Amino acid sequence: MSSQKGNTQRTRPQKHKNTKAFKNNLHDTSKEIKRLNNLTFDFLCPRCTGVVQWRVKYKKYHQLANPRVCVKCNGKTVKQAYHTICTDCSSALKICSKCGKSDGSITFGATENQEDINQQFIDALKNVRERERRD
Known part of the structure; x- marks a missing residue:
């Protein structure tokens, strides 16, 4: 057996291999699957993001x-x-919403993205003529 204790080396290749x-x-092709494929996972560490993305990828x-x-504020707020x-506790405490660990590379959602979008909009307005800017 391949899972036998101490027998970690296999001598043959995998028997059934996926070609695609x-x-x-x-x-x-339902709307549900399209919506799931377009989900963004905010307030998660990279490890938990990978776990949840795997679930979406394989329909789990x-x-x-x-x-x-x-688990922090004891309110029915996890959606x-x-x-x-x-999300409120996660952003306030700067922790992952799934595992609860504080990692430096947690993405905190639309607040950072909204600031970037606003800055890009302001930069684009500087290059537009006055007549187009007022319309």
Whole structure:
């Protein structure tokens, strides 16, 4: 057996090998799958982001039916699946919403992106003529 204790080396290659990668939208072209493929996962560390993205990629991701209880503030405020901490507590404490660890590379959602978009808009306005700017 390949999982036998101490027997970690295999002598033969894998018997059944996939020739094509799995596509979660190959036969299912519903709006639900399209929406899941376009989800962004904010307030998560890179490891937890990879875990949740794997679930979406292989059709294992399931939405929450009802809000869940946050483990920090004990309120029913967790609205994303596989999260244990609400977005307010996660952003205030600077921790991952899934595992609760404080990592320096956690993405904190639309607030940073909105500032970048506003700055790009202001830069674009500087290059526009006055007549077009007032319209």
